[in-house]
Amino acid sequence: MDLGLAEARTATTTKLPKIESVTFVAEKLRDGAARRAEKGSWGHTHSAATDQLPANMSQMPRNSLKIILRQLKCHFTWNLLKEDIDLLNLEDTIIDQIEFLDMKSKVTLYNLLAYVKHLKGQNEEALKCLRHAEERIQVEHADQIEIRSLVTWGNFAWVYYYMERFPKAQYYADKVQKGYRKLPNSSRYKIECPEVYCEEGWALLKCGRKYYERAKACFEKALKIEPDNPEFNSGFAIAAYRLDDKEYSCQRVSSLDPLRRAVELNPDNTFVMALLALKLQDLKQEAEGERYIREALEKMSSQPYVLRYAAKFYRRQNSPSKALQLLKIALQATPTSAFLHHQIGVCYKVLMILVKQSTKKRPREKEKEKRELIQSAIFHFRAAMEQNSMFVFAYTDLANMYAEAGQYEKAEDVFQKAFHLQHVTDENKQQVHFHYGRFQETHRKSEDVAIYHYLEGVKIKVESSITSKLISALQRLATRRLYENAVDVNSLGALGFIHKLKGQKRQAIECYERALKLDPENGDFISALFELRLSF
Numbered sequence: 001m002d003l004g005l006a007e008a009r010t011a012t013t014t015k016l017p018k019i020e021s022v023t024f025v026a027e028k029l030r031d032g033a034a035r036r037a038e039k040g041s042w043g044h045t046h047s048a049a050t051d052q053l054p055a056n057m058s059q060m061p062r063n064s065l066k067i068i069l070r071q072l073k074c075h076f077t078w079n080l081l082k083e084d085i086d087l088l089n090l091e092d093t094i095i096d097q098i099e100f101l102d103m104k105s106k107v108t109l110y111n112l113l114a115y116v117k118h119l120k121g122q123n124e125e126a127l128k129c130l131r132h133a134e135e136r137i138q139v140e141h142a143d144q145i146e147i148r149s150l151v152t153w154g155n156f157a158w159v160y161y162y163m164e165r166f167p168k169a170q171y172y173a174d175k176v177q178k179g180y181r182k183l184p185n186s187s188r189y190k191i192e193c194p195e196v197y198c199e200e201g202w203a204l205l206k207c208g209r210k211y212y213e214r215a216k217a218c219f220e221k222a223l224k225i226e227p228d229n230p231e232f233n234s235g236f237a238i239a240a241y242r243l244d245d246k247e248y249s250c251q252r253v254s255s256l257d258p259l260r261r262a263v264e265l266n267p268d269n270t271f272v273m274a275l276l277a278l279k280l281q282d283l284k285q286e287a288e289g290e291r292y293i294r295e296a297l298e299k300m301s302s303q304p305y306v307l308r309y310a311a312k313f314y315r316r317q318n319s320p321s322k323a324l325q326l327l328k329i330a331l332q333a334t335p336t337s338a339f340l341h342h343q344i345g346v347c348y349k350v351l352m353i354l355v356k357q358s359t360k361k362r363p364r365e366k367e368k369e370k371r372e373l374i375q376s377a378i379f380h381f382r383a384a385m386e387q388n389s390m391f392v393f394a395y396t397d398l399a400n401m402y403a404e405a406g407q408y409e410k411a412e413d414v415f416q417k418a419f420h421l422q423h424v425t426d427e428n429k430q431q432v433h434f435h436y437g438r439f440q441e442t443h444r445k446s447e448d449v450a451i452y453h454y455l456e457g458v459k460i461k462v463e464s465s466i467t468s469k470l471i472s473a474l475q476r477l478a479t480r481r482l483y484e485n486a487v488d489v490n491s492l493g494a495l496g497f498i499h500k501l502k503g504q505k506r507q508a509i510e511c512y513e514r515a516l517k518l519d520p521e522n523g524d525f526i527s528a529l530f531e532l533r534l535s536f
Helices: 004-010 023-039 062-069 087-100 107-119 123-140 145-162 166-181 194-206 209-225 230-244 256-265 270-282 286-298 303-316 320-333 338-358 367-387 392-404 408-419 426-444 447-459 465-484 489-501 505-518 523-535
Strands: none
Touching: 062 145, 062 166, 087 107, 087 194, 087 303, 107 123, 107 145, 107 194, 123 145, 145 166, 145 194, 194 209, 194 230, 209 230, 230 256, 230 270, 256 270, 270 286, 270 303, 286 303, 303 320, 303 338, 320 338, 338 367, 338 392, 367 392, 392 408, 392 426, 408 426, 426 447, 426 465, 447 465, 447 489, 465 489, 489 505, 489 523, 505 523
């Protein structure tokens, strides 16, 4: 991905429809891609001077060195688990952000990229990334070189340790420990450094939803020490927004004030400005949100990222065609973005639904247009899934589009792949059960299978927006089936479970008693009824 990325991007020459105030962006992005191709992936050179060791340095035992390394605050000790990370997708994302994202410092990106390279077994490449980080520190933090180098030096120590170059590992570990001793309010066992908290927060934030709570806590610790720091405020606001995302959770962390604060402290951060616009749209303050979107689009920083969020804003404003135009411009700059491919697929899906609704009484009308929109959605959902193998929404959307096209075997295959994904969140597991249940109910007419999957989704103990959808679908289907057949044991068991979940014990007992008369050996029913009677 490294050196070939810029060349791959310059090869994208899709002709796009004209769009009012942002068409000039596409040309600028193509020019930028050409410049990157001339200078290579990152456009930096480095010196090996940092590898020189003191001549009088004595080597400590390997086990003692490992104990010291575990005390260093860096990516290797922040519990960023390989099994939780799609390495190829994260690598692509980081390189995209190095090129396009308007951040005060790129050091955090190079440090994280070094860790990804290590996880891929590319330790020499990891060292190159860390040297790039050192160079950026010299440029971006000339007045804080030692403090800003602590995480980078810790990463150097660990990479050299894994390469069994123990003297160099010890050299960097010593540098970090000397730096720690200079920090105010710090001790051997407690390091208090807002810059390190901030870097940990960014790393956690970029490694996925599982780490968002920890990321938010890191930025909070940094803000307690420096409450007016623009970077710390931006990180906290982004983490709060991610946790606030209604697609992930029904718990609403209020990210509006942190986003406003971050934009106030750094009005040139168009990435955060776009998130503020989306948040305002969530809160039905769309006019103010659109003003921020327009302002962000007028500025040239972080353009691919602003374009993607502006597109989301206009899609939710029921302007899918305008959103599609913006996304296609952004895709020229970042053609391997799973997020962009997924959002383009969503726009085609919305356009397809609009066509279906407009021809509801004349279903054969515009049939060709509908088929073309479905195929376009399939193409981009599949691309998103291929670019990010852990992107559960891409799996379920692709499967649903195959079902819409009548390609049920392909839909089944994608759903099964989604069920077999490892290390996905509980919310994502619910997502798959819900959509597979709908597929079985609507397209396969297998209502027993649908009930099973709705029930399995509800049993996953996590609060999320999908939980209420699962309960509603399960209750609706089970109630209808019982109306048609009063001795449907699966529906009785499902309703018993829902009543129990809602604390409606009398109704739950009644359902389970009726179910046990039909299936007296059912262990789940016996256990549930016993528990209910004990607590009644």
